[in-house]
Amino acid sequence: MKFDDHSIAALPQRYRANLINSLPGYKPAVLVGTADQARATNLAIISSAFHLGSQPPLIGMIIRPDSAEGPHHTLRNLLDTGCYTLNSVDEQLIPRAHQTSARFAREQSEFDHCGIDAQWRENFNAPFVRDAAIQIGCELRQHQYLDINRTHLIIGEIVTLEIEDHAIREDGSVDLVALGMACVTGLDSYHTVKEGVRLAYAKSNHAAQLA
């Protein structure tokens, strides 16, 4: 099927959302944990996290537009406290993680209502997901409102990180498949992933000539 900008704009809203959210491919399933100043917790699933750099260790994510009820609770909390957690989602956690996308009132915690245990660490003002095999604590480094579609770009630096020992290979890479980690397609599909192939660092003949 072929589309252009006019035919995309003319699509029914839900069809367009399904289509465009399916591009450009697989997305990571991540739970974002935050708290307000009184330590009331919030947990939200996102699929927009992306690697930004490893030195310093930075992860970016997109937070959706503010709703009529006011700013997204996650956004409000992380701007207030300057920190948040990113927690991996495995096969067991998928149904409960998805449930965090329901609309809860400000005073309701998704941890309680979705049956997910919170875990606090010393000197960190956002809650982790206890059962997550990968727990990342981020300090907010940059917040930017993107005028183009009223979303928010959030950039955080990893300041604390805990990963199940057996999943870290000798070279530092993490075996996400062994951990049963989930990815997302479109708006609402969750998948596990097959064993992969590791390919050698790519070299061109040109580079060989330079060396």
Add this chain to the structure above:
Amino acid sequence: MKFDDHSIAALPQRYRANLINSLPGYKPAVLVGTADQARATNLAIISSAFHLGSQPPLIGMIIRPDSAEGPHHTLRNLLDTGCYTLNSVDEQLIPRAHQTSARFAREQSEFDHCGIDAQWRENFNAPFVRDAAIQIGCELRQHQYLDINRTHLIIGEIVTLEIEDHAIREDGSVDLVALGMACVTGLDSYHTVKEGVRLAYAKSNHAAQLA
């Protein structure tokens, strides 16, 4: 294993790159096609593409820092022409797609050197990957240099899109698994994905009371 900001900073560079690139999870494999004003083509694999919004249809991506040899060819081309393509990578294409990450000279095209066929469309000044089941043509809408780690945020609007018919479901979502699409973990691992589950739109009791 536990890490904090100090222990992460103290890691050997390659170990740290492997570790941090493995977070936060699965990444899409996408080939970015560009051309210069003379239609000399360039093709680069990225794993940093992310959904930004569906109305307008926007995709973001991160381009790595400029090298000593000057700006990344992809970046230079897309800034010059204002357009680029995003092309899906399936299992068959993985080895050739990975090879585009080798360092080629400015005058060398990764299409030629990696055995990937280019396809041109009328009125679009960037080349598509002929064999890609999903071909996305983007016009550059925003380019932003991110001071924090000298990367570039690129936001494009989808202005042309072609997808194999059988992969689009009635509701507009795309069956990436049926297309054999690949995802990336860490720096160098490529995976295919298992059939997933689709979960219903999540509702809270709170929302039910509001309705």
